[in-house]
Amino acid sequence: GESVGLHLPTLSVQEGDNSIINCAYSNSASDYFIWYKQESGKGPQFIIDIRSNMDKRQGQRVTVLLNKTVKHLSLQIAATQPGDSAVYFCAYRGGATNKLIFGTGTLLAVQP
């Protein structure tokens, strides 16, 4: 079946360093990808999205990279701060169903 998986379930970084969270997806027909941030006990919050006609998109301190050839998505966070500590989910819109399919998440732990 379709799936979105993450290479690393937990990522620990030092405050001020850059973080890279990776995601692999299986549906080559997907045209839309999103990264969400979920803090403990809260609902996921939208961070950034990218469409399949792009390979890079930048936001405030975040960059999403899409490599359709290898079906890989990454989220880069510059100058990681303690407030960035959370679980990060990638998701993609799967084919004709138009529903979002979520990965299992990566826990980002920022060490002071």
Add this chain to the structure above:
Amino acid sequence: SQTIHQWPATLVQPVGSPLSLECTVEGTSNPNLYWYRQAAGRGLQLLFYSVGIGQISSEVPQNLSASRPQDRQFILSSKKLLLSDSGFYLCAWRGRQNTGELFFGEGSRLTVL
């Protein structure tokens, strides 16, 4: 601006008891509505989605049901809870213009004992 509300935020229920979680959206019309479940340390599993009043699609066979009695109201129910129903339940909406992004509520944590 659009907002989404879920309640109750926390619920502890005995096995075999009924369940009703409510979700309402404000500031938008005719949204697509979704119920997700998140087990501890896991990803989000889509349970139900609705494209309109009375229209419910179920993603997985389970002990739960959903209803949409009004345009901006989505209810998750069970007649008899199981231990395996414990989890964090998230309601979400997406606009008709279908940008793809889902907006999530704050979640309802259900513990079945």
